[in-house]
Amino acid sequence: MLALQNSTLYGWRRTALSSLGNISGLLVLASASAVGLGAVLRSSATLFLLLKLVGAGYLIYLGVKQWRAAGNAGPIQHARIENRTHFSLYREGLFLALSNPKAILFITALFPQFIVRDQALVPQLVLMTLTFMCMSFSALMTYAVIGYLAGSSFVNAMRSRGFRRTTGSLFVLMGAGLLTLKSS
Numbered sequence: 001m002l003a004l005q006n007s008t009l010y011g012w013r014r015t016a017l018s019s020l021g022n023i024s025g026l027l028v029l030a031s032a033s034a035v036g037l038g039a040v041l042r043s044s045a046t047l048f049l050l051l052k053l054v055g056a057g058y059l060i061y062l063g064v065k066q067w068r069a070a071g072n073a074g075p076i077q078h079a080r081i082e083n084r085t086h087f088s089l090y091r092e093g094l095f096l097a098l099s100n101p102k103a104i105l106f107i108t109a110l111f112p113q114f115i116v117r118d119q120a121l122v123p124q125l126v127l128m129t130l131t132f133m134c135m136s137f138s139a140l141m142t143y144a145v146i147g148y149l150a151g152s153s154f155v156n157a158m159r160s161r162g163f164r165r166t167t168g169s170l171f172v173l174m175g176a177g178l179l180t181l182k183s184s
Helices: 002-010 012-034 037-043 045-070 086-098 101-114 121-157 160-179
Strands: none
Touching (some): 002 012, 045 101
């Protein structure tokens, strides 16, 4: 959703920044999983709950931010000129990835399935992490290009207010959905 939203508002090239932030977060999560955070999250209901609340809170914050911005927004073509720094776009993607406990659980569940016990662990983890990051970046940029190409039709058919309220509502719904996630 973030890649679609950012590409529609700021263009697909600037969306690469939030996508790079997102895969940087995946690198941190994969590294944390490699040192055992996934096991700690699975065994500590309190830590899992805390991370889940932070993640849900951040998604809800992004949704409310979109709703507030919808109150004074013009057409999407005007929203494109909003002053967003490269760092703020990167940081947004990074925080979104870091606040997602499902990513940690996914990595800790997926990676061990492909570990060859007779070979060095670190090179295997590095290769899997880099592969996962490349695949995630490719998917995010595909969404970004789709959002950017659809953006011209959004400009003609839809006002930024409706777009921001729709994306804001989806972020709030995803945050609420994250609150229902249970530790395995």
